Amino acid sequence: MLIVTSIDLHTESGKGKLLLILGDRHLLGVSSVDGALKWSIESKELSDNGEMNIKKIVQHDEKSIYGVGFLSLSGFVVWDIDAKTGHINSRDVITHHQELSMNDLIVTESSVISLDRDGKNIVWISLNQQVLQIASIERHIPDGKGRPHLMEEHAGNIFVLKFKNQISLVNLGSSNVPELIQSLQDHSIVSLGIALPGGDKHALSVIQQVSEDKINVHIFMEEGDKIKVSSELVGSDIQRGFVKKAYLNAYTRNDRSHGFRVLVVAEDSSLSLLQQGEMVWNREDGLASIIEASTAELPLEKEGVSVARVEHSLLEWLKGHWLKLKTALMVASVEEAAAVQALRLKSTDKTKMSRDHNGFRKLLVVLTKTGKLYTLHTGDGRIVWSSFISGFRRSGGKLTMLKLLPWQVPHKHAMHENPVFLVAAKVASEENKFGLLAWVDAYSGMEINSVRLTYFIEQIIPLPLTDGAEQRLHIIIDDHANAHLFPATDESLQIFLEHAQSTYFYMTDKEKGTITGFAVKGPQTASPLSPSDGVLFRSQQLWTIMFPSDTERIVTTATRRVDEVVHTQAKILTNQDVLYKYLNKNTLFVATIAPSGAEAFGETSPEENWLVVYIIDTITGRILYRLKHSGMCGPVHAVFSENWIVYHYFNVRAHRFEYSVIEMYDRNRIDNKNMLQFMLGKDNATATLSSYSHVDLDVKTQSYFFSHSIKALTVTSTARGITGKQILVGSVGDQILALDKRFFDPRRTAEPTQAEKEDGIIPLTDAIPILPQFYLSHAYRVEGLRGIITVPAGLESTSLVFAYGVDLFYTHTAPSRIYDSLTGEFNYALLLITIFALLIAIIISWILSERKELKEKWK
């Protein structure tokens, strides 16, 4: 463990800072100017047993520092060290007849404070007098319950004792008697103490959560021997949760007195600045920790609602025009100009809160690590609502967010229902572990329901079934491989029972290197409806795949998207041949690497590295294909779509990154190879397939070099799956690259024939090129990029792309260009003029020809 503190040091060359680094074996003095090591003290110089006994370092004066530690269990040791040379000036030992608590030690301005082992007494020495003193806690703080602990936070001579039910601020002033300043109950957070500019004043703040939506900011300022206490009540947003951390800052008020502001970090990781009893600003920094993202459709534009809106906006409309006029005449103030800008943005269709025809406007629902849901509008990225799921709070134990799943999507007859999302989390504490579920309305952020499950969630599987209210059926797999059906209603149970015979699932254990397949077995109990726990189904283990731990380690798995739409099952070549895509949805891609490949980079030779990829049928557990790449190592990123997989890894031998592509075609269906039959529908494309029937795969592969390491890999998705695909790459430079899938075609050859060229085959190249146009993020960087999701727009040509990390980025992409709508640059005026001119020309020429004909006839 390293403790770094800095002290002011006056040298010949002027003022500078000395960094003191306290490690297990050394205390180092490092100059902050040039990083040079000024001096170092070894632990054996300090004590006989060679252990580092210094626990705290504090500046004494300009020339010396104090190192403070314990002497075995019953005393303090204070070393006086020369700050310039590191020479130990003196070593003082003050012993006590009782044992001290080794975990409680703070060094304030003038004293070293600790507690005795039972926490009954405060034990301290004054650094100047070096006399040990004792005071009973019970006598000075009578209302403290339980064993107290010293908190690290202190200011001047004020220190804080934390009891079970409260915190108590104590002043150990010149009177040398601990004085209780104030005890605070409820949830209280203490900020680090600060020294006020110009003088020996110190201050400390305590943020006390009075109620869900009110916090009390206490400031304790030490002025000489006096303690000034001030409190301000500030309103807080329930949706931000409790205060987690506070940072105090001081400024000089107009009347030259000290003013204080507190920067507060809330439970949802948002930042707020409190000053003068108000929240000055806040930032939703929780959005930097998105773990899951999804989209919801906006509500339909309702007729009848708009009237009131028009009336309301009439005044605004006039006001807007007045403002616009002012800006045009250059008489508007800065605020008014900003207002006009905001109005302009508002008036565009982009930011409307209703569904558009092209499906570009959507709500982005994101789940953050802290368990807060945010909804962002794709038009301008504003937060529509945010909600802290109350069912998840104070669940006890370590809360881990798992999934955000669309539970109810307005559709067909349930068109006017609000979309609902299911949020899943798991809690693991020492006593027990369990799952949590919450259902949240996507339009209002209202928590419809939340349940605490009696079991742990291993996996949530959305089923391709919905009930009458368009609620999607889900099964939750617990840690005993039991399946629990949600929603737990009679209706959904009936629907599920029809398909229970053919419901399978699999579980991947990366640590053990196994993948295990299960089949769901009928409902367990006769009266199984328990709305909070789902309908219990047992499972039967069907298959196991075990990767030998000494040769292979699972690094990545990939499956097709559940909602992926495939337009055509076959690929028709120019020579009228048909290749049938292998489109089994129960296909899993697994990549394993050599265990040695996980070691530090460059420590293993190419011979010790390999990457093995598998294509596995998850119903039967059959390995359909296995491919070994020698001399390759991770990290591996993979994306699986339709009948192909693209994966990225590092080639140790060539010292370059590489992409490989696997395309799977079904040879079984090659009998009806005739395109005519296929067009007439006389093929077996619609026949029910069994996973137990024989599979004959025709696998085509190819590898390409790529110049970058990558952070994320995904593929565009469109409404009907007709449009070509782009592979979206989150580059190491936090940018998003859109690479055409055609670059990854395994059929690429160095010199394609005319027929192949007609198929759109690009001549084979050694590497995937990166051209400036490929950058979907243009010049922007999505700082700390972690994931990219794609959502189909209403227009077939367009796919919506949302990338998240510390920054958020949203854009559209059209892999095959926008072929189904006119671009914005299209010149409508010219088209109209042309049509108009043509019409006139037709009329004139008609009149002229009539005239001419008439004249001819007169001749």
Next chain:
Amino acid sequence: MIASSPKSLDTMFSRSCKFLHLLVFLSVCAIIVSAFQSDELQEDDEDWGIVGAPVTTITNNNNNNIEQVTARTHRRSSQVSANEGSSVSSDSKVAFQLEHSFGDSSDFHVAGTFTARLRNSHHGGQTLTKLRLARNALTVEEEQAFQALIKEDGFYTVRVPANVLSPGQDMILSSVKARCLASVNLQERFEFYMEKGNIIAVGYGGSDCAYPRNLIYPSKWSFDSHIVMRSGEQASRTLIVENEAEVELGEDGQPKQPVEKTFWQKYWMYIVPLGFIIMNVMTQAANLPDEGAGQTGAPQRAASAGPRRR
């Protein structure tokens, strides 16, 4: 394997012609096996016994081979040789059990024994070849359980140890719908994916299984096993000269975004007919005043119109 064959060729070259024949055959077999990455089928039962060589010579040869194997493994690692000591008999045969269960994944019984020969691969580590299965005949209870499974369309599950050299707790499971086996008269097919003596997965099933699965009982209650061993493919790469690639890159159209079309390129289809019409109108308009002016233009027109009238 390839490395070992020429070596043995050297030592045996002075021996009889029969030996030579046999060895040539063996090495060809070995090369084929290694080239196809041991896609060895069960049907080769007789292959090892033919070529007219006496049986004794083959076993001798095998024994030589085995000695080599054990000697090498001793050098490589003590762990492997210890493993071998426990399960590999002196003729380097490996045997492990096949267990099955009828619908209950906790209740497994021995169903047969796999026997295989252990071989050294030139990469180090061992590979299994000649994998055979000796199935135990189904007992009456098992037959009944199987019938019940067929009736309820349940799963027939088999399992083998994950490590065949030193069978431990880890098991590889595989299941198939009992009706799939019944419909093909208990013709079962094992597809082993192996890596250095470890079984990664077993694909188990009937030769084919159409949906819907009809209720058919097999005509006989004895299994007909078919075993396939696979180890997957080795990735290869088509390498091409890089500068060629750069030249060709520009031609394909995709990486190059098309140049912004000019006004003319965009709207020529409107402008050209418009131009024609305007020209037409112009000539018409030019003709009209001519006619209006009187006789001056008439002779020319008459001259030009003349041939048409005639």
